[in-house]
Amino acid sequence: MSGKLKVIAAMSGGVDSAVAAARAVEAGHEVIGVHLALSSNPQKYRSGARGCCTVEDSHDARRAADVIGIPFYIWDMAEQFHAGVVENFLSEYQSGRTPNPCLRCNEKIKFEAVLVRAKALGFDAVVTGHYAITKEVNGVKTLNRAVDPEKDQSYVLAVLTADQINGAIFPLGDTVKDDVRKEAQARGLFVANKPDSHDICFVPSGDNAGWLRERLGSEVGPIVDQSGKELGQHNGAYTFTIGQRRGLNLTVPTPKGEPRYVLSIEPKTNTVVVGTHEALAVNKIVGQPPIWCGPVPDLNKVYKGFAQVRAHGEPLPTKYQFDGTHLIADLDQPVFGLATGQALVIYEDDRVVGSATISETF
Amino acid sequence: MAVDSSQIYFDHAATTPMVQPAIDALTAQLLKTGNASSLHSTGRSIRKELEEARESIAKAAGCSAIDVIFTGTGTEADNLAIKGLYWLGAKAGKNIIITSTFEHHAVMDPIKWLQEHEGATVIEIPVSKTGSLDLPALQAAVTQHGAKVAFISIIHANNEIGTVQPIDQVVKIAGDIPVHSDAVQSFGKIDFNFNQLGLTAATISAHKVGGPLGVAALILKKGVNIEPVLHGGGQERDIRSGTFNAPGIIAFAAAASNAMIHMQARDAKIRKLKSFLITKVLAAVPDAWVNGQSENSLPGVVNITFPGSDNEGLLLLLDMAGIACSTGSACSAGVHRPSHVLMAIGLTEDETTSSLRFSLGDSNTEEEIDKLASVIASVVEKSKSAANKKVSN
Numbered sequence: 001m002s003g004k005l006k007v008i009a010a011m012s013g014g015v016d017s018a019v020a021a022a023r024a025v026e027a028g029h030e031v032i033g034v035h036l037a038l039s040s041n042p043q044k045y046r047s048g049a050r051g052c053c054t055v056e057d058s059h060d061a062r063r064a065a066d067v068i069g070i071p072f073y074i075w076d077m078a079e080q081f082h083a084g085v086v087e088n089f090l091s092e093y094q095s096g097r098t099p100n101p102c103l104r105c106n107e108k109i110k111f112e113a114v115l116v117r118a119k120a121l122g123f124d125a126v127v128t129g130h131y132a133i134t135k136e137v138n139g140v141k142t143l144n145r146a147v148d149p150e151k152d153q154s155y156v157l158a159v160l161t162a163d164q165i166n167g168a169i170f171p172l173g174d175t176v177k178d179d180v181r182k183e184a185q186a187r188g189l190f191v192a193n194k195p196d197s198h199d200i201c202f203v204p205s206g207d208n209a210g211w212l213r214e215r216l217g218s219e220v221g222p223i224v225d226q227s228g229k230e231l232g233q234h235n236g237a238y239t240f241t242i243g244q245r246r247g248l249n250l251t252v253p254t255p256k257g258e259p260r261y262v263l264s265i266e267p268k269t270n271t272v273v274v275g276t277h278e279a280l281a282v283n284k285i286v287g288q289p290p291i292w293c294g295p296v297p298d299l300n301k302v303y304k305g306f307a308q309v310r311a312h313g314e315p316l317p318t319k320y321q322f323d324g325t326h327l328i329a330d331l332d333q334p335v336f337g338l339a340t341g342q343a344l345v346i347y348e349d350d351r352v353v354g355s356a357t358i359s360e361t362f
Numbered sequence: 363m364a365v366d367s368s369q370i371y372f373d374h375a376a377t378t379p380m381v382q383p384a385i386d387a388l389t390a391q392l393l394k395t396g397n398a399s400s401l402h403s404t405g406r407s408i409r410k411e412l413e414e415a416r417e418s419i420a421k422a423a424g425c426s427a428i429d430v431i432f433t434g435t436g437t438e439a440d441n442l443a444i445k446g447l448y449w450l451g452a453k454a455g456k457n458i459i460i461t462s463t464f465e466h467h468a469v470m471d472p473i474k475w476l477q478e479h480e481g482a483t484v485i486e487i488p489v490s491k492t493g494s495l496d497l498p499a500l501q502a503a504v505t506q507h508g509a510k511v512a513f514i515s516i517i518h519a520n521n522e523i524g525t526v527q528p529i530d531q532v533v534k535i536a537g538d539i540p541v542h543s544d545a546v547q548s549f550g551k552i553d554f555n556f557n558q559l560g561l562t563a564a565t566i567s568a569h570k571v572g573g574p575l576g577v578a579a580l581i582l583k584k585g586v587n588i589e590p591v592l593h594g595g596g597q598e599r600d601i602r603s604g605t606f607n608a609p610g611i612i613a614f615a616a617a618a619s620n621a622m623i624h625m626q627a628r629d630a631k632i633r634k635l636k637s638f639l640i641t642k643v644l645a646a647v648p649d650a651w652v653n654g655q656s657e658n659s660l661p662g663v664v665n666i667t668f669p670g671s672d673n674e675g676l677l678l679l680l681d682m683a684g685i686a687c688s689t690g691s692a693c694s695a696g697v698h699r700p701s702h703v704l705m706a707i708g709l710t711e712d713e714t715t716s717s718l719r720f721s722l723g724d725s726n727t728e729e730e731i732d733k734l735a736s737v738i739a740s741v742v743e744k745s746k747s748a749a750n751k752k753v754s755n
Contacts, residue, residue, distance in 0.1 A: 032678070073678050120748030121675050 005124040006030045007169060010110055011064060011072070013057030015184045015191045016129030016172060018064035022187055023171035024127045025068055031127065033065035033072040036109065038081040039202070060191050067188055075117070077109055084108030086202055093212055093238040096265035097341025100156070100311070101200055106130075107159035115167045125167045132157050133173030134165060135351075141166050143293040145350040148176040155311050158345040158355035159291055209239035209247075221270030223248060226263065226279065237270045243280055243337020250274070261337060281334035285309070287344040287356025290327040294353065297322045306347040307331060309338055309358070320346050320353075327356035370685045370730045374723030375521060375547060375663050380617070381572035387616035388574055391609035398606040399597060408608050415615030422618040423545075423566060423581055424555030431580045431598040432611050436546040436567035437468040438591075439580035442602065443542045443563040444472040444515060446588025448482060451512025451540075458507050460485045460514040460539075462495055463706035466521050468565075469544050470702070473515070482512070491708045493525030493654030501535050513540040513562070519548035522690055522703040522719055523654035524663030526552065533560040540586070546570055546578075550621030551660055552629070556581050568610065573617030577610035628724065632661040635722050635731065640664060642735035647742050653704060653717065662722035667709065668742045671716045672749030679741040680718075685734055688719045712751050 009021035011033045024031045035058045058074060065072035085104045092099035115126045131146035132154045143165050146152040160168065172180055184192035203211045218235040225231055232250045234240065240247075244262040254260060260274040285307065297303060300323055306315035307329040317332040329344055338361050346353040380388075396408035413427070420427040433439040448459060459473055463486045476482035485507065487500045495516060504511065514536050519526045526548065533541050540562035548554050550571035556564055563586070567578035582588065582601065594603030621628075643666060644650055653665040668676065673689040680687060690701040704714040720734075 032682075071678075071681065073674070075674060117675070117748045120750075121679060121744050 004028050004030065005169075006122065007032070007125045007127050008114065008118040008123050009033050009070070009127040010114060011035050011061040012129070012197075013060035013064070013191065013194075014129065014197060015181060015189065015194050016131070016177075017061070018068070018129070018189045018191050019180050019184050019187070020127055020129040020169075020171045021064070021070065022068045022189070024169060025070060027171070029127075029169075031068075031070045032123070033061065033068070033070045034114070035061040035072070035074050036077045036081075036114065037074050038085075038109070039078055060194070064189050064191055067190075075114070077113055080113045081105070081109055084113075089200075089202075090212070090215060092341050094216060094267060095341075096237065096267040098241045098339035099341045100343055101202070102311075103156045103159050103343055106156055111160050111164040111168060115164060119167065125169050127169040127171065129172055130157055130170050131172050131177075132170045133350075134168065134170060140294060143352040144173070145347070145352075146170075146173040150312075151177045152312075154347075154350075154352050155308055155313075155343065155345050158293060158343060158352045160293060161291055162294055165293055209236075212236070212239050219270055221272065223250065223272045223274055225260075226273060226275045231260075231274065234272050237265045237267060237272050240265055240272050242339040248272075248274060277336060280336040280338075282336070282338045282361040283331055283334050284362040285329040285331070285338065285344050285358055286360040286362075287327045287329075287358045288325060290322060290354050290356045292354040294351065297353065299324055303348075303353075305353060306349075308345045308347060309335060309342055315347055318346075326359075327354065368684060370733060371725060372685065372687045372720040372722060372730075372734070374726075375524075375570070375660075375719065375721030376688055377569045377575065378572060378723045379725060380569075380574060380613075381620050383620045384568075384573045384613040384617040388609050388613035391612050394608075396608075398608050399595065408606075411612055412606055412608050415612045418615040419566075419579060419618050422622045423549065423564070424557050424559075425581050426557075426584060428584045428599075429556065429581050431582055431602050432606065433578050433580055433602055434576055434604075434607070436544070436565050436570075436578045439565040439567075439578050440466070440468040440544055441472045442580050442588070442591050443565065443582065444469060444513075445476065445591060446582075446601070447513040447540055447542060447563065447586075448476050448480065449589045450586070452480070452482075456510050456512040457481060458483045458485060458511045460487060460500070460503055460507075460511055462487050462489055462516050462527075464489050464493075464520055464522075464703040465515065465517050466544055466546070469515050469517065487516075489706050493520060493523050493659075493707050495527050495532065497528065497531055497535065500532065504535050504537070504539065508537070508539065511539045513542055515542040515544070517547075518543045518545040518554060518564070519552065519660045519663075520654070520703060521547045521663075522701055523665045523707070524660035524721075525654040526658050526660070529559050529561065547660060547663070550618055550625070551662070552625075562586055568614035568617055571617050571621045573614040574610050577607050577614045579614075629661045632722050632724075632726075635726055635728065636662060636664050638728055639720060639722065639731045639734070640666075642731055643738055646735050646739045650742075653709070654707060663719065664721075665704070665717055665719045667704075667713050667717040668745070669713065669716055670749065670751050671742050671745040672751065673715055673718055673745075675745035675748045676718055676741060679744060680734075680737070683733075683737045683741070685737070688721070690714075690717070690719060716749075716751070 007029045009031050011017045062072050085101050088104050089099050089101045130153045131151040133144040134141050145154045181192050199206045220233050222230045223232040231252045240262045242262050263275045264273045302319050302321045307318040308315050319330045321328050340358045342358050343355050344358050345355040396404040398409040398412045416430050417427045420430050459482050477484050485503050488496045516532050529543050542563040544565045545554050546567045549566040562583050564581045569575045590601050592603050597603050650666050650668045677689050700711045700714040
C-alpha cells in the first residue's frame with residue numbers, strides 16, 4: 001500500500017494515538033478519527049485519566065481530532081470487547097493460565113473488528129499509536145521492533161496475521177516516546193503530558209486478584225509442595241501466577257530456608273503447587289495456535305532466532321520450529337517463572353516471525 | 363445563522379438555524395444593559411420588553427402570560443414539571459406517575475430518578491406499532507389508580523418518529539389528574555394550544571423553532587405552585603430563580619411569532635419535501651421502511667429502518683458524503699444506544715440500530731433529497747457488509 005489512502009485512526013484519547021493520527025494526515029492520507037467505546041457503561045471500567053475506557057478519554061480523543069482537523073466518531077465495540085477480551089481473560093484465569101488482555105484486544109478488536117468494519121466501509125487501513133515498524137520487502141509487509149526499546153510494542157502486536165499487518169499503519173515506530181510527547185506539544189495537542197496507561201483498562205482498581213475474586217468467587221484450596229504435601233491454603237487458585245513469590249503466606253519453612261514460588265496452578269482441584277526457584281526453570285516452550293506475521297516457516301525445520309515471553313522481556317536466544325500445529329522454542333538458556341497463557345513471540349533479529357499462546361513448558 | 367452551504371442538513375429536529383427576526387432581536391438586545399429584575403429605569407425598560415416577549419410566547423402557545431416560566435433548556439423545564447408535580451402530588455399521598463414508553467430522555471430520566479430516589483411508582487402506557495398512545499390502556503390505568511396518580515406526562519409529538527399524540531383525549535381521560543406534555547418538537551410546527559388541550563403543564567424550547575440555544579419555557583397553569591428545583595432570587599413565580607436571560611427570551615418570542623405566521627405555508631412545503639424524501643429513499647432501498655405513521659405526525663420528521671445496516675456506519679458514510687442526519691440518542695461518551703422509542707413501537711434491537719432519523723426544515727430542497735437518494739443505496743450496502751447483521755425475512 002502506498003500513496004494516498006483512506007484510513008481510520010483509532011484514537012484512545014492518549015498522546016500516542018493522537019500523534020499517530022496527525023502524522024497520517026501529514027503523510028497525505030484521508031484520515032477519520034474513531035474512538036472505541038469498550039464498555040457499555042463507560043464509568044464502569046475505570047475512572048481517572050489513565051485508561052482507554054472513560055468519558056474523559058473519549059473527550060480527549062475528540063479534542064485531539066479537532067486540533068488535528070479530522071472528522072471524529074465513536075464506535076461501540078463494548079460487546080465485542082466483552083466477549084473477546086474480558087470473557088477470555090476470566091476463562092483463561094479459570095483454566096489456570098495467565099492471559100495478556102492487551103494482546104487479545106489487538107487481536108480481536110483493533111485489528112479484527114475495527115479493521116474489518118473499516119474495510120467494509122471503504123477504508124484501506126487502520127492507523128494506531130503502537131510503537132512498531134512495518135517494512136515492505138518484495139511486496140510483503142513485515143512487523144518489526146520500534147526504535148525505542150522502552151516502548152517497543154511489537155510483542156503485543158505479534159498476534160496480527162500478515163493480512164492484518166497489511167491493513168495496519170504504525171506511524172510512531174521510528175520515534176522515541178519523549179520525542180512523541182514533544183511533537184504533541186508542538187502540534188498543540190493538550191494530551192502531550194497525559195500519563196501513559198498501565199494496568200488493565202477494565203480492572204478499575206488495579207487490584208487484579210480482587211477483581212477476579214469478585215467474578216470467580218473465592219474458594220479455599222490447598223497450597224502444596226512438589227511431593228503433594230499441603231503447606232497452606234489460598235482463596236482461589238486463579239489469582240496466582242506462575243513464578244509468583246509474594247502473597248503465599250506460608251508458615252512452613254523449606255529445609256534450606258529458601259523462598260518458594262508458584263510452580264503450577266491446577267484449576268480442576270483448585271491447587272497451587274509451590275517449589276524452589278530452580279524448579280521454575282523452563283528450557284522448552286510449546287505454544288498454539290501459531291500466528292505468522294510474515295512468511296510461514298518450513299515444516300519441522302529448525303531455525304535460530306530469539307524468543308520473547310513477556311511484553312518488555314529480554315529476547316532469549318533460541319532454536320524454534322513449527323510442527324504443523326505447535327510453535328516450539330528450545331531455549332539456549334533456561335528462563336524462570338513462565339506462565340502458560342502468555343504469548344511466545346519469535347523474532348529474527350528485529351523482525352517478528354510469529355507468535356503462539358504458551359500451552360506447555362518443560 | 364445559516365447552515366454550512368457545503369453540507370446538506372437533515373437534522374432540524376436536533377436544532378434548526380435561527381430565523382432572521384430572532385437574530386435581529388438577539389443582536390439588538392446584546393447591545394443593551396440592564397437586569398430585568400432591577401427596579402431602576404434601565405432595568406424596567408428591559409423588563410418591559412421581556413414581558414412583551416412573554417405575552418407573545420403565551421399567545422403562540424395558547425396560554426396566559428402568567429403561565430410562562432422561562433428556563434435554560436427544555437430538559438430543565440421537563441425536570442421542573444416532573445419533579446414539581448410529583449412532589450406536589452406526594453404531599454397528598456399520590457405517588458403514581460403515568461407516562462408512555464416512548465418519552466424523551468428529559469422526561470423519562472427524571473421519572474426514573476423519582477422512582478429510584480423518592481419512592482414513585484411508574485406506570486408506562488404502551489404505544490402502537492404506528493406510534494400512537496394506547497388510550498384504552500391509559501383509561502384502564504386511570505380507572506384503577508386514579509386517586510393515587512400524581513400526574514400524567516405524555517409527549518405531544520415524538521422526537522424520533524414524529525407521531526403526534528392525542529393529548530386532548532389524554533386530558534379527558536385524566537379528569538382531575540394534572541397532565542404535562544413535552545411539546546418541544548411540536549410547538550411552532552403544528553397546532554398546539556395549551557388552554558384548548560386543557561393541560562396543566564407543557565415544555566417548549568426556543569432553538570427548535572428558530573430561536574437561540576439556551577432558552578426554553580415551562581408552561582405551568584397559574585395557581586399550580588410546585589416546588590422549585592433552583593432556589594434563589596425568586597424570579598418566575600418563585601418557581602425558577604435566576605437572572606432573566608432577556609436577550610434569549612426576547613429572541614425566543616421573535617422566533618415563536620415568526621413560526622406562527624409561517625406555520626401553514628411551512629407545513630405544506632415541508633410535508634411535500636418529506637413525502638418526496640420517503641418516495642426517493644424507498645425507491646433506492648426497496649427493503650427499507652418508515653417507522654410510525656407519517657400522516658398524523660410532524661411535517662419534517664421521518665425515521666427509516668435500513669434492514670441489516672448499522673447506523674454508526676450509515677451516519678459516518680453520509681457525513682463523509684456531506685449529509686447530516688441522526689441515529690437517535692447517544693450516551694455521554696457518544697456511544698449510540700438502541701432507541702427505546704423504536705423498541706417501544708416494536709422494532710428489534712438490531713432494527714433500531716439500523717435506523718436513521720431525517721428531519722427537514724426551511725433550508726432543505728428537492729435537489730438535496732436527490733443527492734441523498736443518489737448515495738443512499740451504496741451507503742446502505744457498505745454499512746450492511748460492515749455490520750454483518752442477520753436479517754430475518
